[in-house]
Amino acid sequence: MPNQNPFIVIEGIDASGKASVAKFVAESLGAELFAFPQYKNTSGQVVLSNLQQLWQPSVSHALFDAAYADGASEGARAAYLGVARPHGMPLGAVVRQALQTANRCEAHGALTAALARGKVVADRYTLSGFVYGVAEGLTPEYIRNLSAPLLVPDLTVVLDIPTRVRTAGRPSTKSSTARPTRIT
Secondary structure, eight states: OOOSSOEEEEEESTTSSHHHHHHHHHHHHTOEEEESSOTTSHHHHHHHHHHTTSOOOOOOHHHHHHHHSTTOOHHHHHHHHHHHSGGGSOHHHHHHHHHHHHHHHHTHHHHHHHHHHSOEEEESOHHHHHHHHHHTTOOHHHHHHHHTTSOOOSEEEEEOOOHHHHHHTOOOOOSTTSOOOOOO
16 A cells, blocks of 8 residues: 655665755655654664663573583474574574564554655665665565565665765764664
8 A cells, every 4th residue: 555645764874874864855855754763662672772782682501502412302403493593594683673673563653644644754664674684694585574564665765885984984882872873
């Protein structure tokens, strides 16, 4: 189903200027601006804490030890791999993709309401999740299926800059109060 009004997404690598470009485009078009992930949402708080490396998905050491102990059965190894690599994909990547998708789903009502009022510009949406997910070992089909219920942008603009330009102008984010800029 097409969107009521234009839904434009600005995508690109970290520190490529997405936020600045999205703000400029939104102001120029008189559009509402969204940024993903939305850290104020419940799922966004979980995403943020993962990006800050306060927690990581992991599999019990006991399950690993049982799977790889001397004389362990193929069944024990299969059980471990079934948890650690569901359908052959890394558990951490599956969890992060699910959280990012949940974050977009949590914003769905506000996003559709904004589209009913007028144009919307977003700083990131589904393409970032797709690219990072595939880079982490998820299958494109898995990501597409997971994101299927989400809105489809009318236009996605990808900012492509050389890495050396990105890192040259990027401020240090070592402070504990710095907003993380990577999606994992």
